[in-house]
Amino acid sequence: MSATMTTEPRQFPVSMRVLHWLMAAMVLTMLGIGVAMVASLSYYHRLISIHRPLGILILIFVVIRFVNRRFSTMPPFPATMSSQERFIAHASEMLLYALLFVQPLVGWGMLSAARYPIVLFGGLHLFPILPHSVMLYAALRKTHTALAYLLFAVFIAHFSAVLFHTVVLRDRLLSRMALGDGVGSKEY
């Protein structure tokens, strides 16, 4: 006979945790490449050659992640979080999903509007998704930069909040997303 206890899970499901850390690495790399490539003459070409396929990979992953999230049971917020904090945490999570979905599309769209070939690897190209228009390109190019700064700001807010909970409040918020079971982890 199985125990029919309906206690909520202590952690996010493994799939969500793995996707979270994979994407954290990809998005941080992407932000670093983005800010470096626009300022570099020598590394511009090498960096943009990674930037394009990595952006498309993030687009694919964010869709998988969003669908996966819909079918997952999530652990509760720690008791240390007020309803206001919970609302902000949830809203910023949704904003991150939205940015990670829109930003690659803006990148793809702006290259389409400029009629650059959108090369992923070797001969693998993406089709253009917008008509040839340099005015449209210029607007999307500006949007791409603005969204990148916004994404960075939301990442910093998310990172700060988790650090604060983990180091100051010590409410084991992070253990919900830990790759291990989070039980044996030392209390800081």
Next chain:
Amino acid sequence: MPSDETPPAGNQPAPLSVFSTLARLAGVGVIILLVIAGFLYLGGWFNPHELTPARFVNGFQKVFGIHSGFRRNHAKGICVRGFFESNGNGTRLSKAVVFGVGRVPVIGRFSLGGGNPYASDDPEAIRGFGLLFRLRDGEQWRMAMINRPVFPFHTPRDFYDNLIASKPDPKTHKPDPKKMVAFMASHPEFAQAVKIFQSRPVSSGFDNSTFNGLNAFRFTNAAGVTTPVRWSMVPVDAFKPEGTAQSANLDKNYLFDDFITRIHNAPVQWRLILTVGQSGDRTDDATIPWPADREQVDAGRLTLDAVEAEAPGNCRDVNFDPLVLPVGIAPSDDPLLSARSAIYSKSFTRRAGEKKEPSAITPADVRK
């Protein structure tokens, strides 16, 4: 933490002292600041003197001013269309589909060096030729060539320093000769390149100019063998020297107008000549010519049969980025290549969003 503190009950950690709370808060703050600083460092914020694409383009704007909607360099130009017929000889060096026997459509742009889109044609001005091959499945080959056999600058910094040194003096309207002499003295490769330029007669027009890709590229064939290659477009029209009378021509667009007359008369053709480098030939320095006896492969014939004024959607709105390459052609270790790609892109982004003014060569000028 003091060791005699009572262990936390359940999930509640022991409360922290005020000092400990502050220290931990400070630690969090430091970590956040370090992450932000790391990103600022990557973005070049701590290196205000390092040359970036934006600073390079600002250099052109300082010297030539801002001409809304125009390229920051090679601002004056016209659009052309035609096709390239490959004879198959290039497949020995590169598996790029463009070298298989057959015909591919091209669009191109002839231009004069400098950031003033309304400058008078000058026989000594650098003639530019941007070209875009439309290959199958959306693949492209873009190139930007000039009518000089070598490039006078080894690094982007050399180019930039020369650009700034050549800024006309507000009084004389000419570059300060002292600055030019100083640049020449500190850059022997530049002096050498100028000597090569001066030793060659200038041709009479775009149609009989040889255009050179200058930078070396790595060609890889179907067997996986990689060879360093430089290429040129060699005119089918016979060489005619620039006439002395021509230089005093009253038509300030005479180079473009002559080309328009020429192409209306009959299509204009070039041969794509691939020069095969050998081990030891410099691929990272476009100022150094390769030995004259290097093997040359005639890869096919370029035919231009239509000309247009710059207009929305045509060559005006194309960035002839030399690093848009088909599979089978890759960049060499020449530091100019990535820099050209970055700077062209920056110039393109700036002009793309600006109000477009009519070009010097208007639709009325290109009519038969």
